[in-house]
Amino acid sequence: MHVSAAPIFIDNSSDPRIEAYRDIRERDLKGRGGRFVIEGEVVLRTALQLGRFAIESILIAENRTEPLADLVAKVPAGISVYSASRSVLDDIAGFPMHRGILAMGLRGEGGTAERLLATAPENALFVGLSAIANHDNMGGIFRNAAAFGLDGVLIDGTSCDPLYRKAIRVSAGAVLMTPFAQGGDIGTLCDALLAAGFEVLATSPAGKERLADIEPVGRQAVLFGAEGPGLPEHVLRRLRTIRIDMRGSFDSLNVATTSGIVLHHLAR
Structure with missing residues (x-):
């Protein structure tokens, strides 16, 4: 009422x-x-x-x-x-x-990665975030996640708070739309995704496969790391790594921009 x-x-x-x-x-x-x-x-x-x-x-x-x-x-x-x-x-x-x-x-109780994954659909698309410290990037990633219909976002404990007011504002409210869970390290989140039957892709300028060659099939998750250091080496070694080919001497994009390109390609 x-x-x-x-x-x-x-x-x-x-x-x-x-x-x-x-x-x-x-x-x-x-x-x-x-x-x-x-x-x-x-x-x-x-x-x-x-x-x-x-x-x-x-x-x-x-x-x-x-x-x-x-x-x-x-x-x-x-x-x-x-x-x-x-x-x-x-x-x-x-x-x-x-x-x-x-x-x-x-905030309420807040979800856990396990709870979020347990209710994910069979063809779910998730994002995993590692050490995203910039609130503009966090908001931009969530805006892209909402735009391309993601089922969830998993955020490690070293990343900034997606419910920080600037992150919410930059996301145009998308943080309030897309289910997320925050906590733990990116390795643990990766374990949870694999255990739930996800193919997990790791983004890197030195990725072995081109994004254009990746097929959006079944349950997939894509991981993004902080600008500069990127994802930890121990995570990259265990996963399929993907890259966006660029011209000239540029080897990377802003992480929010990267997420938009990758999620557009993988969107169901």
Whole structure:
């Protein structure tokens, strides 16, 4: 059931009701426990529509409450919607909030690689990520994963948090769409994929096979490593390695760009 209650106006940045939103950048670094920040109208609409993650509350700039009246009208009962002037909102966040809309999501229990793989379809396509430290790259990979209909993303423990607000924003909300699990090392994730009957492909500029020669068949997973060092050597030695041929002296692409090319080729 949806309600159309008017937002609760906040006139003081110290109001305890919006404590979770205070000093967003600082808390991005320190962490905020079981919460994560959703930023922007498009991403919030996606989150509300999918319902995969619970929304705790929403905070909107006063001058955007009328343009976003249709969104507010669809907010389920039990989710607090707050409004504040631009100056108060900027003071709460700790920087100018140009998009004028934030929400606090709840992470929930989080999935495990084993649980995700156990429910994967017979022709599933997965991605495995190793040491992806850049949030723009993480968001870009998830955007590609959603665009090409991936069934899941496995992320090692050394990679950055896909629920970091910039990663979510860059992904255009795709992080909230595609199932993922994070934890362990890439070798362990590789073991789990192989045990679940996946053919696992490893990307490398020195890959032995051309991407163009790979057939998208059955259960497949493709691994991507950090720009520069790439995937660990012990992982490359045990898997089929693939490359994207390039001209001249270039031997690699941005990892998010690479993922787009590879996933387009392998998409079911």
